[in-house]
Amino acid sequence: xEELQSALQDWGLAVSNVPEKGRCxxxxxxxxxxxxxxxxxxxxxxxxxxxxxxxxxxxxxSGNLKKCSACQxxxxxxxxxxxxxxxxxxxxxxxxxxxxxxxxxxxTPSIRLMVKLYxxxxxxxxxxxxxxxxxxxxxxxxxxxHMKDIDEEQLVLYAKMANLVNLILQWPDINIKxxxxxxxxxxxxxxxxxxxxxxxxxxxLYPVVSIINHSCLPNxxxxxxxxxxxxxxxxxxxxxxxxxxxxxxxxxxxxTRQKSLKQQYFFTCTCxxxxxxxxxxxxxxxxxxxxxxxxxxxxxxxxxxxxxDKGFVCQQCGLLRSKEEVKKIAAEIRxxxxxxxxxLSSGNLQEAISMHKMIEKLQQKLFHPFSISxxxxxxxxxKMLMELKDWRDALSYCKLTIPVYQRVYPEFxxxxxxxxxxxxxxxxxxxxxxxxxxxxxxAVHILRIxxxxxxxxxxxxxxxxxxxxxxxxxxLSSKDDE
Numbered sequence: 001x002e003e004l005q006s007a008l009q010d011w012g013l014a015v016s017n018v019p020e021k022g023r024c025x026x027x028x029x030x031x032x033x034x035x036x037x038x039x040x041x042x043x044x045x046x047x048x049x050x051x052x053x054x055x056x057x058x059x060x061x062s063g064n065l066k067k068c069s070a071c072q073x074x075x076x077x078x079x080x081x082x083x084x085x086x087x088x089x090x091x092x093x094x095x096x097x098x099x100x101x102x103x104x105x106x107x108t109p110s111i112r113l114m115v116k117l118y119x120x121x122x123x124x125x126x127x128x129x130x131x132x133x134x135x136x137x138x139x140x141x142x143x144x145x146h147m148k149d150i151d152e153e154q155l156v157l158y159a160k161m162a163n164l165v166n167l168i169l170q171w172p173d174i175n176i177k178x179x180x181x182x183x184x185x186x187x188x189x190x191x192x193x194x195x196x197x198x199x200x201x202x203x204x205l206y207p208v209v210s211i212i213n214h215s216c217l218p219n220x221x222x223x224x225x226x227x228x229x230x231x232x233x234x235x236x237x238x239x240x241x242x243x244x245x246x247x248x249x250x251x252x253x254x255x256t257r258q259k260s261l262k263q264q265y266f267f268t269c270t271c272x273x274x275x276x277x278x279x280x281x282x283x284x285x286x287x288x289x290x291x292x293x294x295x296x297x298x299x300x301x302x303x304x305x306x307x308x309d310k311g312f313v314c315q316q317c318g319l320l321r322s323k324e325e326v327k328k329i330a331a332e333i334r335x336x337x338x339x340x341x342x343x344l345s346s347g348n349l350q351e352a353i354s355m356h357k358m359i360e361k362l363q364q365k366l367f368h369p370f371s372i373s374x375x376x377x378x379x380x381x382x383k384m385l386m387e388l389k390d391w392r393d394a395l396s397y398c399k400l401t402i403p404v405y406q407r408v409y410p411e412f413x414x415x416x417x418x419x420x421x422x423x424x425x426x427x428x429x430x431x432x433x434x435x436x437x438x439x440x441x442x443a444v445h446i447l448r449i450x451x452x453x454x455x456x457x458x459x460x461x462x463x464x465x466x467x468x469x470x471x472x473x474x475x476l477s478s479k480d481d482e
Contacts, residue, residue, distance in 0.1 A: 004208075007133035011038050013243070015211060021267075022144065024213045024242050031237040033412065034449040037220055038208065039230045043135060044116040045193060045204035046109045049075070058085050059226060060193070060201040071096035073107055087129060091119045095168050106164065113186060113203060114165050114179060139207035145184040149266040158183040188265055193224050196457035197418055204229070215244035215271040216257055221414060221450050234412040234449055244271075251408035252372055253286035284315075289408065293368045295321045302368055329366045333359055349384055356381050375404040382422070395426040417446030421461060428464070433472045440465040 001015070008014055012029035031037060047055035055062050057074050058081025065075040071093045076082040082089075092115060096104060107115075121137045123129040131137075150158075162179035186203075189210040193202045206229045209222065219235050222245045231245065248260045254277040261269050268274075276282040287302040294301045294314040301316025311322040340355035356377055363374045378397045385394035402419055409416045424439035444458070444465055451458050 003133035004139070008038075008208075013038060016242075018213075018242070021213055023142075023211050025211050026242050027237050027239055030239050031233040033233055033235055034452065035233045036452065037231040037233055037237075037243055039225075039228055040134060040206045040208050042193075042204035042227055042229070043140065043207055044113060044120050045202055045227055046112045046116065047075075047202040048109055048200060055201060056081050057089070058082070068093060071104075073104055073112075087123060088116065088119055091122070092116065095119075095170070098170075099168065103167075107168070109203060110183070110186070111161060111164055111168070113190070113205070114161070114183060115168055117182060117186075117205070118165070118169060118171075118174075118179075134208050140182070140185065140205070143185045143189045143207065143210060145181045146188055146266045147181055147184055150184060155180070191222065191229065193227060193229075195224070196451060196455070198414060202227075212243050212245050214247040214261065214265070214267075214269060216246060216248075216250050216254075216269055216273040217271055217410065218244040218246045220245050221412070223414060223451055225455060230452070232450060232452060234410070251289075251375075251404075253290050254282050255286060256290065287315075288368045288370050289372050291368060292321060292326060292366055293371075295319055295325075300369065326366065329362055333362045333366070336362065349388060353381060353384050353388070356384070370404050370407055372404070372408070375401050386422075386426075391426050391429045395423065395430060398423045398426060412446055412449045414447065414450040417443050417450060421447065424464070424468075428468055433468055433475065436468045437465065437472060440468060 005014060008025070009028065012027060012031070013025050014028050016024055016026045018024050025038070027037075047057060047060045049055060053062065054065055054067075054075045056065055056077040058076060061077045063077070065077055068074040068076070068089070073096050074089060074093070076085070092112075095115065096107065099107070117140070120129070121140075124131040124137060147155075158180040159176070161183055162176045165179050166174055166176055186205060189207075190203050190205045191209065192200050193204050194200050201224075204227060209229050209231060212220070212222075212231065219233060219237050219241070220231050220243050221234050222229060222231050224230065231243070237243065247265060248257060250257060250273075252260075254274055258269060258274060258277070261267060283304070284302060287304055292303045292312055294303065294317060296314070296317060296319055299314060299317045299319070301314040303312035303314055303321060305311075306313045306320060309323075311320050312326065313320055336355055336359050340352050340359060343349075343352040343355055360374065360377050360381065363371065363377055367374050378401050382394050382397040382401065385391075385397065398419065402423065405416045405419050420439045420443035424436045424443055427433075427436035427439055440461070444462055447458055447461060453459075453462075
């Protein structure tokens with residue numbers, strides 16, 4: 001612990017303990033928006049390989065990959081990544097190569113992550129790889145497993161996974177119960193590694209970053225630069241304050257967030273957003289984000305269940321909407337969603353788009369204009385239309401989502417910044433240069449804080465903005481010459 005405290009002091013941080021929350025990271029100096037609080041390479045990590053997509057084990061790239069000829073499980077983009085991973089993969093490869101083909105198919109990223117955990121511990125204990133104050137197995141042992149909170153079904157699953165890890169490693173003195181406990185630790189403490197646009201690439205364990213606690217209104221954000229986890233301040237964090245990030249998608253009602261945190265992380269959040277649960281403002285916001293709209297088209301009121309449980313009453317105009325009507329439209333949405341999923345899985349993008357447009361129309365009848373479900377449908381349409389290069393239709397859906405993003409996310413949230421970025425790119429493609437400048441400027445305002453001004457992603461974004469401004473300037477001067 002002393003070594004860790006000493007290492008964290010260089011970052012201007014310290015480990016502290018908070019009643020009912022356990023360990024946390026606190027600042028020993030003032031931090032400001034955009035400042036890196038801490039960065040850490042993963043203790044272990046794996047890419048999200050599947051039957052349809054593979055990634056390099058070293059850099060998570062997805063192009064021009066070659067499979068390891070011995071184990072037939074791991075992929076590399078070239079000799080550089082293969083050499084950088086060799087000390088660890090040499091042991092993993094030897095273990096995986098002894099499995100039969102059918103057994104190898106059951107080696108999921110989660111199983112590989114656990115195998116790597118034990119192999120990395122072995123290499124460090126043998127001093128083949130050096131351990132440091134922020135990179136050692138003792139930090140993994142300190143992580144909370146929540147074994148008492150897990151239901152029997154999940155415990156049985158962890159036991160089966162632990163037995164498979166035992167089968168792969170074949171170490172005589174391995175502790176099956178400890179492996180199962182470590183699976184629970186990974187479930188609560190591992191992070192999804194994403195690219196700059198927050199698309200998931202893999203999973204990594206960052207034991208020091210895992211000390212940071214959750215808030216639904218965080219003062220910091222976790223992003224990734226390759227496999228490096230980087231925590232940046234998104235607001236002024238005074239000396240002595242706790243560093244907080246969000247563990248979950250925060251767009252949603254307090255009840256939805258609380259349920260998500262309880263299911264995956266086994267705690268009840270008491271952040272400034274969550275302590276308002278049950279208060280009038282919180283009830284109103286929940287009804288807008290996840291409830292139903294008024295039956296009267298010109299009314300933007302939100303609905304609450306009536307005292308007789310016959311339906312839902314508009315809190316603005318008093319109109320009742322029956323439970324039967326709500327159930328009927330909800331059933332239509334579910335049925336259409338099932339068809340849309342089948343179209344998407346079969347690769348029929350045009351049909352999937354048509355189905356999602358039908359879902360959107362039904363949701364507009366049922367949900368409030370600021371509904372999270374409606375926003376998610378429009379987000380899906382945006383992504384599918386961009387895949388088909390239908391820029392005009394894609395932009396219209398992007399514009400519809402932004403007001404909801406503005407409502408559900410704080411000012412400096414990467415998802416809001418990325419949505420402005422998408423809008424700016426589409427506007428520029430469609431020749432709407434002035435609009436593109438406005439959107440890209442908003443994107444830069446947010447993403448320079450969340451992603452940092454020195455990252456390649458933000459540098460390219462700033463370059464796009466400068467190009468758009470130069471184009472607008474050229475168009476203006478051409479008009480003046482006329």
